[in-house]
Amino acid sequence: MCRIAAIKSRNPLPPAPVLQMMIAMQKGHDNSGFAMVMQDLDGVFAGRKDLPLLSMACTPAGLEQADEAMDRLGFELQFDWRPEVDPSEQLDIQRMPLYVFRNYQYPETFRIRPMEERKKLLVDTRLALRKLLAESNQGYVYSFWPDVLTLKEIGDPRDIAEAFHLWKDNQPLQARVISAQCRQNTNYQIVRYAAHPFFLEGYTLMGNGENTFYQKNRDFQQRLNPAYTGFESDTQCFLYTLHYVVDTLGWPIQYYKHVITPLPFEEMARRPDAPVLQEIRQACQHLEINGPNTVIFVLPDGKMGIACDAKKLRPVVVGRDDDMVVAASEVCGVNMILPDRNSEADVYPGERELVIVDSSLEVQRWPQ
Amino acid sequence: MAAIMEARIDQEQIKKNGHGKQEKSGFPYAAKVFVRDSNAVDFPWKIAWNSETCIRCGACVATCTFDSLQPRLQRRGRSVSVGNLPRPAEAADVMIAVRQVNDLAHYCRGCGMCEKVCPTGSIRPVANGRNRFPVVARKGGSPIKRGGRAHLIPGRVLDSIKVGRISQMTDPSLDAARHTFDMLTALGRGLPADKLPLKVEDGRLVSTGWSPPMHWVYPILIGDMSIGALSWRMWEALALAVGYLNEEYHLPVRMCSGEGGMPVKLLTSKYLQYMIIQIASGHFGWNRIIKAMPQMVTDPAAILIKIGQGAKPGDGGLLPAEKVAEHIQAIRGVPHADLLSPPNHQGLYSIEESVQKMFLSMNAAFQFRVPVAIKVAASSTSVSVFNNLVRDPYHIVGGFFMDGIQGGTGAAHEVNLDHSGHPILSKLRDCYLDAVAQGRQGQIPIFVGGGFGETGNLAADAFKAICLGASGVFAAKIFLQIAGCVGDEKGRCNACNTGLCPVGICTQDPSLVARLDVDAAAQNIVDYFLAVDQELKKLMAPIGNSSLPIGRSDALISMDKAVADRLQIGYAC
Numbered sequence: 001m002c003r004i005a006a007i008k009s010r011n012p013l014p015p016a017p018v019l020q021m022m023i024a025m026q027k028g029h030d031n032s033g034f035a036m037v038m039q040d041l042d043g044v045f046a047g048r049k050d051l052p053l054l055s056m057a058c059t060p061a062g063l064e065q066a067d068e069a070m071d072r073l074g075f076e077l078q079f080d081w082r083p084e085v086d087p088s089e090q091l092d093i094q095r096m097p098l099y100v101f102r103n104y105q106y107p108e109t110f111r112i113r114p115m116e117e118r119k120k121l122l123v124d125t126r127l128a129l130r131k132l133l134a135e136s137n138q139g140y141v142y143s144f145w146p147d148v149l150t151l152k153e154i155g156d157p158r159d160i161a162e163a164f165h166l167w168k169d170n171q172p173l174q175a176r177v178i179s180a181q182c183r184q185n186t187n188y189q190i191v192r193y194a195a196h197p198f199f200l201e202g203y204t205l206m207g208n209g210e211n212t213f214y215q216k217n218r219d220f221q222q223r224l225n226p227a228y229t230g231f232e233s234d235t236q237c238f239l240y241t242l243h244y245v246v247d248t249l250g251w252p253i254q255y256y257k258h259v260i261t262p263l264p265f266e267e268m269a270r271r272p273d274a275p276v277l278q279e280i281r282q283a284c285q286h287l288e289i290n291g292p293n294t295v296i297f298v299l300p301d302g303k304m305g306i307a308c309d310a311k312k313l314r315p316v317v318v319g320r321d322d323d324m325v326v327a328a329s330e331v332c333g334v335n336m337i338l339p340d341r342n343s344e345a346d347v348y349p350g351e352r353e354l355v356i357v358d359s360s361l362e363v364q365r366w367p368q
Numbered sequence: 369m370a371a372i373m374e375a376r377i378d379q380e381q382i383k384k385n386g387h388g389k390q391e392k393s394g395f396p397y398a399a400k401v402f403v404r405d406s407n408a409v410d411f412p413w414k415i416a417w418n419s420e421t422c423i424r425c426g427a428c429v430a431t432c433t434f435d436s437l438q439p440r441l442q443r444r445g446r447s448v449s450v451g452n453l454p455r456p457a458e459a460a461d462v463m464i465a466v467r468q469v470n471d472l473a474h475y476c477r478g479c480g481m482c483e484k485v486c487p488t489g490s491i492r493p494v495a496n497g498r499n500r501f502p503v504v505a506r507k508g509g510s511p512i513k514r515g516g517r518a519h520l521i522p523g524r525v526l527d528s529i530k531v532g533r534i535s536q537m538t539d540p541s542l543d544a545a546r547h548t549f550d551m552l553t554a555l556g557r558g559l560p561a562d563k564l565p566l567k568v569e570d571g572r573l574v575s576t577g578w579s580p581p582m583h584w585v586y587p588i589l590i591g592d593m594s595i596g597a598l599s600w601r602m603w604e605a606l607a608l609a610v611g612y613l614n615e616e617y618h619l620p621v622r623m624c625s626g627e628g629g630m631p632v633k634l635l636t637s638k639y640l641q642y643m644i645i646q647i648a649s650g651h652f653g654w655n656r657i658i659k660a661m662p663q664m665v666t667d668p669a670a671i672l673i674k675i676g677q678g679a680k681p682g683d684g685g686l687l688p689a690e691k692v693a694e695h696i697q698a699i700r701g702v703p704h705a706d707l708l709s710p711p712n713h714q715g716l717y718s719i720e721e722s723v724q725k726m727f728l729s730m731n732a733a734f735q736f737r738v739p740v741a742i743k744v745a746a747s748s749t750s751v752s753v754f755n756n757l758v759r760d761p762y763h764i765v766g767g768f769f770m771d772g773i774q775g776g777t778g779a780a781h782e783v784n785l786d787h788s789g790h791p792i793l794s795k796l797r798d799c800y801l802d803a804v805a806q807g808r809q810g811q812i813p814i815f816v817g818g819g820f821g822e823t824g825n826l827a828a829d830a831f832k833a834i835c836l837g838a839s840g841v842f843a844a845k846i847f848l849q850i851a852g853c854v855g856d857e858k859g860r861c862n863a864c865n866t867g868l869c870p871v872g873i874c875t876q877d878p879s880l881v882a883r884l885d886v887d888a889a890a891q892n893i894v895d896y897f898l899a900v901d902q903e904l905k906k907l908m909a910p911i912g913n914s915s916l917p918i919g920r921s922d923a924l925i926s927m928d929k930a931v932a933d934r935l936q937i938g939y940a941c
């Protein structure tokens with residue numbers, strides 16, 4: 001089973017705290033990989049929050065291909081940052097030749113276009129690059145969005161952190177929202193794309209447990225949006241559902257919970273909004289989560305959310321101090337970085353609630 | 369007139385063959401053979417009767433509804449001792465024997481009722497596998513008719529499919545006894561989420577207008593069997609069971625009326641909500657239904673427009689005059705005669721038209737509050753039909769019921785029963801995958817029937833169909849069997865067309881109907897449903913699902929490669 005953890009903090013943080021949480025929870029994963037999405041960036045990307053940031057791992061040939069494509073589309077390179085990667089043979093990590101993090105300026109024609117059109121351009125561009133590099137087998141494109149950085153690597157998380165110098169507190173990668181996962185690779189071939197957190201149009205999500213409705217979810221999502229693609233991991237489905245419910249349908253976030261874990265019919269029938277809930281259940285029956293899953297997600301406005309499956313088969317805990325809220329699969333992860341917090345105030349989200357952490361770091365518990 | 373052939377066999381011949389018997393007189397043995405007269409070898413069942421143990425009570429003869437047994441007197445020779453100095457002599461007794469009647473009007477159906485009632489176990493029907501029935505039974509130029517089910521279906525595909533994906537570690541199995549299972553399915557037209565009439569008001573979704581009617585029902589429905597095809601008591605037992613399951617166990621099982629209407633008392637009671645009213649091409653019973661509308665206190669669960677039936681696709685309904693008793697005439701509003709529903713709805717020549725006319729008028733009749741579904745026979749063309757309905761622009765097609773070749777019927781021509789029709793599973797899969805390809809799965813729920821529960825294991829059959837994409841299944845014969853029907857797929861009984869059902873299930877003869885204990889039949893059906901409900905949970909729990917796994921074909925494997933490939937599920941050996 002994967003272990004997941006996320007931090008939402010008032011002040012910018014390096015990746016070290018999430019890594020510490022991962023190490024604390026390492027009994028639950030097999031050290032086969034580490035993936036991280038950083039949002040609300042600071043550090044080296046601080047001054048470029050409005051510019052889309054491309055996160056990519058590739059070969060030099062792959063970079064050349066991507067460069068050409070970006071040129072053709074009219075994107076202008078604004079900032080190029082490459083992490084120093086420790087080449088030591090001793091580290092258990094399957095390095096890619098290049099790790100590319102670049103800010104681009106929008107093509108001229110798009111600079112004054114409405115956000116909706118720019119969003120579409122960014123997604124289409126990412127998908128096109130991904131396809132290009134997949135076809136030539138020259139690399140992976142993870143995200144292309146303002147103020148969002150993605151790193152996914154195969155290997156032992158400690159060694160990955162070592163190689164990328166992620167342990168250092170004083171370092172270029174800093175963010176106020178960090179989501180990370182260490183993987184337990186049970187079902188799928190080790191594919192970089194299969195590592196969560198997954199990101200799409202401002203929505204980040206990671207989860208654990210197996211998605212028993214993976215096939216149903218995937219069959220349905222494939223036709224909903226061309227950006228719902230890949231499906232290398234069954235957890236991707238949870239992201240697409242989040243995106244569909246909140247972004248495409250424009251439903252308030254609490255309906256995500258109604259879609260993924262609908263109320264039992266008897267309970268539903270007792271509610272005044274039963275007709276609406278029943279319609280939602282019918283229309284979204286193929287988006288349900290029916291297995292043992294916990295999801296932690298981040299919305300485009302920076303709010304963090306946590307939800308469990310309807311039987312609460314997977315644990316998750318939310319702890320906090322004055323400066324940060326932390327969600328993790330296991331309480332030992334939270335203890336690791338917030339040992340002095342008031343643990344009585346920890347929240348163990350129930351099967352019928354949605355926990356939302358807003359921008360003022362207030363932890364709200366919304367009953368379904 | 370039976371033709372007689374006298375066969376003279378000369379002595380030479382007898383010697384040569386070695387099996388002849390020479391008469392004392394020295395004349396050659398002469399056999400008189402009525403070769404075209406019907407004989408026990410012609411018929412599918414032979415009666416084995418044991419004269420030694422039979423106590424001559426007559427129960428078998430009295431019980432056989434087909435008059436296939438006759439008492440007759442039999443002369444029996446025996447040796448006796450006579451005289452003061454005893455010497456053997458021949459004597460004879462005349463005693464009663466039971467004889468099988470071997471004519472087309474009264475041949476034995478193998479129903480086994482005689483065996484059931486015999487107190488000494490002295491009589492039983494034995495299948496006569498090498499009978500000549502098909503070549504003798506078309507006498508008078510009339511095709512063979514039969515009720516029941518098809519007999520010539522090779523293999524049973526459902527049994528080659530297993531639930532092969534078992535949750536174990538990362539996705540734990542559930543506990544069928546402890547967890548809550550949400551086993552309802554939607555009957556009615558579903559809108560895609562982005563077409564739902566909803567708007568956000570104060571952070572909540574509120575309804576802004578009409579959306580198609582939809583009911584959450586139990587995924588196993590009782591298929592359409594009419595009062596007429598069934599005895600009124602059998603129909604009553606089904607209706608009672610459904611009422612009981614709903615009211616006492618809160619299991620929202622729905623039952624389809626079949627073509628032929630319903631008693632007004634039921635139409636105007638609250639129990640109408642558990643009934644799906646059928647309209648077929650004969651429109652039988654609709655006069656009463658329409659007249660009862662102003663008195664209805666609730667809506668029916670749905671309306672089912674029957675276009676076709678799996679057991680005899682392309683053929684209309686048939687209720688032989690023998691079964692059109694007075695009460696049937698009253699319910700259906702017809703005289704005493706053979707009742708034939710036309711093979712198609714007169715005036716509907718295309719799917720588009722059927723959507724517009726039939727669906728609209730049925731929807732309008734109940735003011736768009738009741739889902740209107742359609743039932744067709746599975747066919748090579750099912751996907752096109754389904755597709756046309758999926759595109760229904762008015763959102764008024766509330767369900768697609770598809771019936772396969774293994775479905776049953778009250779009466780049909782044998783040639784149709786055995787030789788026409790389409791197995792259900794591949795068409796279910798095709799239709800579901802077609803909906804998937806369009807991103808429209810679930811918008812028109814697919815319900816399938818035809819052979820579900822044939823081996824008695826309805827839960828397993830239903831579960832597999834659901835994983836293949838069905839929103840639910842409908843079953844019928846199994847409930848008759850639970851009530852006491854003795855018919856099977858290998859030719860036992862299947863005399864539903866004769867009006868002589870030996871167990872009172874599909875006859876209107878009051879003396880036969882009296883054989884059926886309504887309460888016991890209803891109780892058995894209730895018990896069966898409760899067991900099926902447990903069994904469904906026992907199948908859902910190991911795959912870790914508490915909601916119906918509609919379309920979760922990854923849970924299935926087949927041990928038959930061809931089946932696995934055709935249904936796009938895993939092959940395992």
Ligand code: SF4
Nearest residue numbers: 432476477479480482
């Ligand atoms: S098996 Fe049925 S049909 Fe045949 S003789 Fe016995 S009672 Fe009559």
Ligand code: SF4
Nearest residue numbers: 853855861862864869
């Ligand atoms: S017992 Fe009755 S219902 Fe069953 S097959 Fe025979 S005639 Fe038909």
